[in-house]
Amino acid sequence: MEQTDVRERVARLLAEHDPARTDRLAFLRARFDAGLAWVHFPVGLGGLAAPRAHQVLVDEELAAAGAPDNDPRRIGIGLGMAAPTVLRYGTEEQQHRFLRPLWTGEEVWCQLFSEPGAGSDLAALATRAVRDGDGWVVNGQKVWTSSAHTARWAILVARTDPDVPKHAGITYFVCDMTDPGVEVRPLRQITGEAEFNEVFLTDVRIPDTHRLGPVGDGWRVAQTTLNNERVAIGGQAMPREGGMIGVVARTWRDHPELRTPDLHQRLLGSWVDAEVARLTGERLRQQLASGQPGPEGAAMKLSFARLAQELSGLEVELLGEDGLEYDDWSMRRPEIVDFTGREAGYRYLRAKGNSIEGGTSEILRNIIAERVLGLPAEPRGDKDLPWKELPR
Amino acid sequence: MEQTDVRERVARLLAEHDPARTDRLAFLRARFDAGLAWVHFPVGLGGLAAPRAHQVLVDEELAAAGAPDNDPRRIGIGLGMAAPTVLRYGTEEQQHRFLRPLWTGEEVWCQLFSEPGAGSDLAALATRAVRDGDGWVVNGQKVWTSSAHTARWAILVARTDPDVPKHAGITYFVCDMTDPGVEVRPLRQITGEAEFNEVFLTDVRIPDTHRLGPVGDGWRVAQTTLNNERVAIGGQAMPREGGMIGVVARTWRDHPELRTPDLHQRLLGSWVDAEVARLTGERLRQQLASGQPGPEGAAMKLSFARLAQELSGLEVELLGEDGLEYDDWSMRRPEIVDFTGREAGYRYLRAKGNSIEGGTSEILRNIIAERVLGLPAEPRGDKDLPWKELPR
């Protein structure tokens, strides 16, 4: 599939569905059916089996023509995590059932992975799925679920065999969030908002046709989900002074009266770090584009968290009296989180989560140390014991 | 024993041995015999069984009277490590044989503990001592031995039983450094100097009467030695701007032309850290004096190393062109090491050892985490295996 072929298909889509006169959803469905949703996906599933790099072209040309997009930030979990997993492990039937409404945004997805007792150590999860006829009955508690209250479907990992070691007894499902056994409770954060939820699962029924991958193979399936999460976080390009550094540099330039030599030195140091992080991301992007993916994605997430935390802390100090205030503590359930949105106090508090969510900085350092540097793993006593015998 | 009694004894010593007209060694011997060497030691062994706090009084009054001291920096290992161990574990005969010439400086001591394969993990040591009639034959290699070339005696730990777990098969000896099987080779450091030595032990004979503590109990005996090492390092009082901060602050004040805002901010930060470390030391000293010893000794050593490294690095930067130079690379064997002596480049390089020698900063952090904070130990596989079966 050449660039010119792709360009031609875009032109045809636009000719047949003038964005100015087509219903948003109708356009998105037509785009999916034309294979222009995600060009590297197979034909018939929204793609053209084309190189991933061509997607940029499609997105640019459609944006230029005023075509609607699928509001990717609202459906990030579906796009970034559920879709690659369904593509890789789903049956043909599952792929055709789930991917189109996922991509168009008709069906929002969420992720039922973490539990109160299984965070970094996800494989310790205790939510049980018990076979019952041609389906499963699920009981347990999940946490840190964004979009749970708007989601139609969830990707879910549950324990189907407690008698084998913990990584071996997990199975991966698609869970219907409208099941009466699913209860979603907002989980308020230190910012005052509730971006996330707790999800209580009580006798939730899942048909076996909604299982992804073999029984007991859920850990391997989940790796696809999680690896795609990390790639998604690390892959964005950024302009100079993009992100938190831009916010703080702007405050600095606008408020000469707040400047001190101490803050000046610290800001210059962070400016350098931010620019180096930006160049690192740019280099990673070039590596991916030239087919040499590197392990720098983990680096990006670590750097991003550190920078966001340092800079947002510095901004509060810089603001002086204004730094003592907060915009609004009332509990809200935002659909989209903008790390640099709202005011300095919010940014400061929200940034604390950057080194926890989606893999803590500690876990990322372990991964770098072991997978990139080849350092030996910690001695572990939990890998070979049956799950039910593990101390808790 | 009251302060007044101690004062009286000092007066009597000075009256009977006028420092101005007494040979240095004769005076030191007389001081020892008067129980004024270390007042908290037992009577007959240089002490008066008095509170340790009275020693300050003795030292001050004798110094004021112009009495010679025993040049404690030259014989630090004997005073700080060998003496407390001989006192605690030595037989009466050993105590009377060793302590007096140790304190007067007639006999210098060194420490044969570390080995190339046993640094932080001292208990892994491989130097073997094999029973032979009424004595022992020792073979092995030791390293990081300061004063080995001037020492008459060494405290030595050696493996006497390889068939039991590593902590259980160690015995503690006093080794005669004039034995023909002892070979001392200087070990040159990154500063160019050789403060330390490697010591090769080949069929060295040690009479059983030079064993300290029971056979196989050497690990416990060595703890006395090592704990005293750490106390000695942490216990010194310091004036404001003492140590490395004083050196750098002086350079700063003397050279306005070298100042930059970057270095200014960093120097102010280090000034605060140095003053806080000084106050911490002062507080520790007050705690000890009031009989509430705290675990802050380890804190002092860590802070000292970090400050010395930061400040000496900053000083080289501050000096600019002069920082590119070094005073002298020629190999020397100094008897006494002055961390702030010589020039900036030397200070910078020498300070690197502060976080390695006498317990690495990593080991000290482990100790704080486990003994002070009560955090669990790492899982270990090496504690119960016979030493000879350990992987190496």
Next chain:
Amino acid sequence: MSGEVDLLYSEVEEELRASVRALLARKASAEAVLGRCESAEPYDPALWRALAADLGLAGLAVPEADGGAGAGWREVAVVMEELGRSAAPVPYLGGAVLGTAALLAAGGGGLLPDVAGGRRVAVLAVPLTSGPGAALPATVAADGAGVLRGRVTSVADALVADVLLVPARDADGVAGLYAVAAGDVEIVRRTSLDLTRPVAHVLLDGAHGQLVAAGELAEAAVRRALLVGAGMLASEQLGIAEWCLATTVAYVRERRQFGRAVGSFQALKHRLADLWLEVVGARAAARYAAATLAADDPDAEVAVAVAQAYCGALAVRAAEECIQLHGGIGMTWEHPAHLYLKRAKADQLALGTPGHHRAELGRLVGVHM
């Protein structure tokens, strides 16, 4: 300098600590504090009565002749440590520290007995961000009859003040410190980062002030109050850091992941050891500041600058580590860690940032640019 200064806690101080801690454990649990800071009445009047009047802590630093306990700033520092450790919502900093220190230096203005007895709260009306050594603020004008017009922004504890001690200048630029009844001014509560010590703007539109001190005495009183306040704040910051460290250590000893207590992982152990190291340093620095303030030692300015530069950053770091090492649970509203993070961050701005105090120190000890 510190040669003669006692850096330990006396037995009396330890007893004081024990009684404050016991009271706070009963009346200022994490749930209670969290519930209150979301209510319409963010301060706890019953707790304040128990602390100020029953335990007599409002007048700790006030001489007995003025109705106080005749103790001093060393003892107040111990109370501040405990208040930091509980993030309790009481007007101790604004009232018993800043207000009282200003009154003590200004001659009292007849207010000390009521203040010391906990019957009235007299809060120093300065922006919480004012550092020691800052010039007396000129945002309030006084006329010859003591009628005041102007505003003071970001005043800590103003919400529950009975009396505001307002620095002002008259038409000739002469400074004065005026006592103003809270009912005579408008107090505008701000939505504050620190949930447990909200700031408020004080608007004066013709309020009548009683002159407590004039001229250099007024300026000196405000300077002294800010210096004492900054020094005492270091002990509060120490208390915050101690709570964060202890809470984190307890959590990582219990929390298991990968079949082990997460506190057995060496990277966490080393970080907590480093944090402990800094807490130990903060304790020495805060004690030295309190002791020199108590003794009117000429080294107090250096001592306060060192303590603030060190403890201000440490409390924030400790609270940040507390949240990070708790993982997700530390990010929740239900867990009290955020109360300490918010208090620590606001405290970092309060009475001079660490950078402000380092700059001050450079001046005091001759490490100039």
Next chain:
Amino acid sequence: MSGEVDLLYSEVEEELRASVRALLARKASAEAVLGRCESAEPYDPALWRALAADLGLAGLAVPEADGGAGAGWREVAVVMEELGRSAAPVPYLGGAVLGTAALLAAGGGGLLPDVAGGRRVAVLAVPLTSGPGAALPATVAADGAGVLRGRVTSVADALVADVLLVPARDADGVAGLYAVAAGDVEIVRRTSLDLTRPVAHVLLDGAHGQLVAAGELAEAAVRRALLVGAGMLASEQLGIAEWCLATTVAYVRERRQFGRAVGSFQALKHRLADLWLEVVGARAAARYAAATLAADDPDAEVAVAVAQAYCGALAVRAAEECIQLHGGIGMTWEHPAHLYLKRAKADQLALGTPGHHRAELGRLVGVHM
């Protein structure tokens, strides 16, 4: 800015790296380097011939018309990385980078063919600590006939220069860049912190200089050389950091204490992961500096300032971690770690400290005090 700039290594660059690395592995082992820097002849002339003439690296950035390889600063940066990785004692920075960059900007003065062919080493005579943007040094005076008097202190690689490129000013204050035969000046070797790149003072007492460029051209040539030098030094610093990280990782994988490889202890793993993270950043920053210098991109000044601010500190940190994590063995003269520590520390001062470059950056991007 970086939108169009290639931050990867091309295949040609990777081949160049491989051949340089192979040569250095053969001729500049740690023992060889250590032995040489203690000898009377601290530079290795055979190694220099092999690198400069045989591999043609002296003229990498010189156009083919002037006898060079017609490559550019991207390729020179790759060589600098490898030289950093081996701490090899060759006059590449002073000659092939600083000297050549000055000649290229100044018009060559007829020296380029010999310099590019590795037959003569032309070293820029400026103090190694000179940062880009510094004013042309005024320590050497030229008369109308090109006779030079004065001194230039702390010149890198002067010891083995054939020609010194000396910035000077005439009696009217007009700048000139003069080529002076090394035999006509006195070169005083200094005992240097960096054993593998000693500095020397250059004393000119009536030496005759050939004018290479005058006036603004001379000033621009020196400015350009310092900018290029600082940018290329970032790649050397990257190479140092890479060696330190790789050597430390290899060591902690092998070294056993407490029955485990010490590299399995999490505190060490996390520190090394953080160091790797910084090395990854340094690579991107150094590549960007090299690419913008190669393309004469207007963003080169920002790129160099960023790269130097970052890589200068990183190389030192990496060398310090290398020594710490090697424990005692890293403190010995026999282990090569100290060669890198000394090089890294001297490099931190060279061509502007990180603080200098941060200040420069503040000016360039408008983050002012």
